[in-house]
Amino acid sequence: MLSAEQKDALREYMNIFMGQAASHLFDLVNQKIVLSISDLKVVHSKDNSACDGIEPAEQHDIPLDFQGNIVSSSIRFGKQFSGKAHLIFTVEATQKLIKLCMNENLDPNYALPCDLTDTDYDAIKEIGNTVLNSITGGFGNLLGIPLEIELPEVKVLSSFKLEENDINLEEKYLLIFYNSFSLQELVLEGAVVVVLSIDSINMLLHKIDEVLMESEA
């Protein structure tokens, strides 16, 4: 479904959006964010029959190597260009991140509580809002269209599954971007996952083809 050139260009734009998001996260936690190279894949969301080697969404292999429950802060965006973006950390990483944002010292001997407090939910919602708006805003700028962005929602999940995150699986294909990152002075890993609907994939690919043609001109 995607040519090597389209994949390369999409990955490059995602790196740019992640770089901008990392800058906002740096401002919040005052620690360097160590980025990784973005990756993306097209998954087959509804019909499980073989289709050009595209795997079904239920078996998607997003490399989120997190131990324990995860906290997903997510925003929906649409309507012309629609999808859902998630910022994901483990519960423990979320609590550490919030303490950093609040300028609280992290005593290594301090046992973090098992559950998130209301303050934690509020803080991670704001962090997610800042980071994810930067990424979705990047897509909007690339396409030259304003995006309607809904308020962020925070969920604690046992693992990251598309169906658990209310993605519209009526769509036949989904484009998933993902990027993992860590904080330099604190072992704390996070990930960003962006899922797009088929109409949005087509809109994005149309724009990418224009960019590729411009680069050839």
Added chain:
Amino acid sequence: LKILVVDDSMLCRKMVIKHLQEVLPQAKFFTAANGKEGYRLFQEKAPDFMIIDLLMPEMTGLELLQQVKQDSAETKVIILSADVQKITQQEAIKLGALKFLTKPFTQSQAEEIAALFSNKGE
């Protein structure tokens, strides 16, 4: 004028060359898709300037910058990255980068580089 562009994105390499060719038509360009290949070409072609991405497989841009500066302090290196964190920019400048530019690469950045090359490339 020999310019080596090191970036894992083919699109970015094309855009950099496209924009720079307009302002530096006499320049000869070489490209590499990762830090290791970039270092090999640096040794082989002895470029006057290098434009290096930071986030690359095998050898990062900062590692390549460090290696290049160890071997040849006079080689001018410009970092072109999506990472817009100030601390990353400071690290690159501390390691000897002449300038830090943020992606996406634009025509005005190409003009900025051309002005830099004409001042320092002689």
